[in-house]
Amino acid sequence: MDLDGVATFVAATDAGRFQEAAVELGVTQQAVSKRVAALERALGVRLFTRTARGARLTIDGQAFLPHARELLRVAERAAASVRAGRRPLRVDVLSSRGAGSGLMRAFHRAHPQADLDVLTLFEMDAAVAALRSGAIDATFRAVGAPGRPLPEDIAYVRVLDEPLQVLTGPAHALAGARSVTLPQLAGHRIWMPGIVAGTEWAAYYDAMVGEFGLTIEATGPNFGSDALLDTIADTPALATFMGEHTRLVWPADHGLRRIPVTGPTPVYPHCLLWHRDNGHPALAALRTHLATTAPPPAAPGTWTPPWTPPAAGV
Structure with a gap:
């Protein structure tokens, strides 16, 4: 059913004359007559009778009128649900405890009026597909890993270089250090069961191993962050990397140490x-917020893989 015809029928009913309905709709009287006639053919009934005083509804027209008004109301609600700025901005943060989640919390504090949906997607390919389909509006990812080119319709900007720290238990050889260098870590076992082959973070740590000769182990099942913290606390031979902005809480008797890494500082x-075609106004606000509040990337004395994109993005 043609909604223009339905809207014309309602306008003609309210105006009482096709000529006045035409003026209201900004079309010719002939166009009004054609639209009404097409709607009558589609419904198989007459909706109006012409009189000297104008157009009067038939019995069928009277029966159809409330449904026609409801059709127009439903159509308006449907359009409003996807109108720019009327639906929530949907952002993938990869992990609810990671840096992306922290960036979105800061954005929400600065823009409490922005309606947000924050979710977590695991695979980079799934996140990019969701961007292209419109299922999400933005995602936080590392860009440039070998073999993982972005489609031309996906834009990005580097928003945050997150320093990595070493997390050790109280009996680890480095537990008392105020800071460590990457070369000093070369003889220690770094255990990271959450690394999954083919992901952008796996490519990041592969590059670190290749450049600094570290030993990073991803063996064993990944039972989550709580199990990782328990193991690091109880095992003097193991340490792990953790982002400076990662939010984790552990029992006080674990005695875990977060140790800065320097010379250079690895940053994620x-x-x-x-x-590129996404016009959601809250996305523009998010990009502006990140550009004006996040520390500038590529600071001196930091390290990123050689495939990391320029700080300016594209």
């Missing part, structure tokens, strides 16, 4: 990705 290059 978080980028914001979005579809």
Whole structure:
């Protein structure tokens, strides 16, 4: 059913004359007559009778009128549900405890009026597909890993370089250090069961191993962050990497130590990705917020893989 015809029928009913309905709709009287006639053919009934005083509803027209008004109301609600700025901004943060989640919390504090849906997607390919389909508006990812080119319709900007820290238990050889260098870590076992082959973070740590000769182990099942913290606390031979902005809580008797890494400081290059045609106003506000509040990437004395994109993004 043609909604223009339904809207014309309602306008003609309210005006009482096709000529006045035409003026209201900004079309010719002939166009009004054609639309009404097409609607009558589609319904198989007459909706109006012409009189000297104008157009009067038939019995069928009277029966159809309330449904026609409801059709127009439903159509308006449907359009409003996807109108720019009327639906929530949907952002993938990869992990609810990671840096992306922290960036979105800060954005929400600065823009409490922005309606947000924050979710977590695991695979980079799934996140990019969701951007292209419109299922999400933005995602936080590392960009540039070998073999993982972005489609041309996906834009990005590097928004945060997150320093990595070493997490050890109280009996680890480095537990008392105020800081450590990457070369000093070369003889220690770094255990990271959450690394999954083919992901952007796996490519990041592969590059670190290749450049600094570290030993990073991803063996054993990944039972989550709580199990990782328990193991690091109880095992003097193991340490792990943790982002400076990662929010984790552990029992006080674990005695865990977060130790800064220097000389250089490895940083994880978080980028914001979005579809180039996405016009959601809250996305523009998010990009502006990140550009004006996040520390500038590529600071001196830091390390990122050689495939990391320029700080300016594209």
